[in-house]
Amino acid sequence: MTTHDPSAPDVHEAAFNPAAPASPLERARSLLHLTRQAMAAPDLQGGLLPVMEALLSGTAAVGTAYFEASGDQALVYQVRAAAGEMPSTAGMAAIAAHGLPANVPLLRVLQEAPEALFYGDVHASPDTQGFVELGVASLAAAPVQDTQGELFGALLMHTFRPHAWTHDERQLFGMVADTVASLTCRLRAEEHMRAAQESSLRALGLALEARDGESLGHTDRVTALALKMAGRLAFTPQETCALRWGAYLHDIGKIAVPDAVLLKRGPLDADEWEVMKGHVVAGSSFATTLAFLPDASLAVIAQHHERWDGSGYPWGMSGDEISLGARIFALCDVYDALVSERPYKEAWRPEDALAEVQAQAGRQFDPALVPVFVTVVNEQEG
Template sequence: MPAEPLPLQPLSLGDLTLHLTQLGLTAPDLGSAMSPVLNVLVERTSAVGAGYFQLRDATLTYHARAASGVMPQGAAMDALLAHGLPHHLPLVQALETATGPLFFNDTRLQPQSAGFPDLGVFALTAAPIRNRAGVLVGALLSHVFEAHLWTPYERQTLGTIMGLVALLAARLDAEEREQAAHESALRALGLMLEARDAETQGHTDRVTALAGRLGQRLGLSGPELRDLRWGAYLHDIGKMAIPDVILHHPGALDAEARAQMQLHVQQGAELAGQLSFLPRSAHDVIMAHHECWDGSGYPHGLSGTDIPLPARIFAACDVYDALTSARPYKRAWSHAEAVAHLVTARGSHFDAVVIDALLAVLDEDQAGLGAVGD
């Protein structure tokens, strides 16, 4: 979600802080919350660029989450964006004990800013961001491509914004950690369900990844992609209630067994309903991924756009992966055979727009495989 533009009339630092706080408290993620804050740093100080780096516990490195303005270019900057600020960097070590913003008027003259002249950065600010317990969670950096004496106003501005960033980071960092824990738990549950149905090994991760790429192509936002993943992990949770004799039946099911198998959708929805944190669109994937565009699916016979988009996306990916995977009762179809089936079912079983986008994603995958083969 793009950052909301700042008001056209200049605001006092106090009013600006209030405005940024309001934006931050409604932001869906850390990057979205930080973008308008970084814009202010660039607009109200001599900094030409600014970035927020989040500290990752596992690696003790700072990874870029948001940026504004003109950033350094070149291989060294590419490595920093890919791998983060390493723990051995003097600035990182200085941030661990810093109680306020650090100002470097000339990075060539100060040991704590070693490494930044290699990026073409010759003046730098670095503010440690801590949560309410005083634990370091990130760093707010801004830079100039020439030596610069940071003014009292710039120091005051950064100090004020640092407090605001700490507030936002504490909230959003905690929320992201909670969401990461939910994601891990849901994936583990999906893999557990998959283990019961041994013939679908790897299906959960494959179809979730494919649905994510398709969702991106269709313009889903970050939160929408997360909901799609969560629904994908749990799409067959209702099969927990299906007897093994039906779940592991080696061939086509008779009418009675098929009806019992189809009940896994409602049973899955009931089980997922016990997860209070699960978003509505994740529930939609569980409940509607067996609906068909022409209304011939189940459990409710929904048709067209009455079928939620996440369910339409997942259904196409689910069928493609099922077709190209071996089962005791069938061989794995080739990519070409599976694509031919999707094209045939385009506009009947599946949403034509979704299928067209999926075919484009699959073409990219095949092109990548061809490049590796070359």
């Protein structure tokens, strides 16, 4: 997306060539290809940019942008994707930064519009009030509605000189607007599903906290720490997701530990300690029934009590044998236990807990990860 000085000569319209050299079927095939790619895209920007570029090359428009209502109140429509030239006015800069207020006349008109609206000269209609000042001369605007017919987005395209939109341009804009609507509906449905999946897994982890009031908030706190570590270590989205799911579920095996052991006030005897340690194997076996869990999540659940020097449980793994996720998570889990109050101990001060973590570098913890963890905690506490 580039910006345009309205006083400069407009070369785009001169360069516009509506007669594409390809055969009709080839042109259709290329449009279809773009649409299919857009519809299958994993995100909005990636899906929309190619069809928006095609829109610009097939019409006199010099720029196009897709705006979407943000937040539950939907008081503002933010730019979600844009291609071509935008006016280089202060008003346009403000819209790029803060969005288009939902009460501008154009958005109010679109709320009632069944399909795209075309304005050859924005001076001539009260609908497009405010667009002259932005530096736009002609405009096309299409409503993007959800399945209930509620407006949640708007596709706009514009020129810097007055322009009578042709039949073919209107057709093409309509097609692109329909593609935007279908894609956004699909992505919203997927997002809804992803959020549901995420909250189910978190709930599974939280179920444990319902039994054990002392650990209230532990799952969310260690997950937050683990995610900060993932950020520092430049994890991919997939790696981050696997670590997050492992964090949610790390203690799920404690479901099988009886109250008499789990909630005991005071030190555990040898037998009780064996029962408590059993939560790792129980949790691993339970988590294996969730066939979709990545191996990296299972490793966090199975190995989060292993120690760098091999003195952990249940497998006695050491060093790099322990998965990276489990080494990261062990730091987060132990630190949170130290700074939390427990039946048998006071809450430690963060600086004391960090000193203990540092003292355990190379013994309990991966020495390469300890400094990263210290930075993450200092940023959080500071």
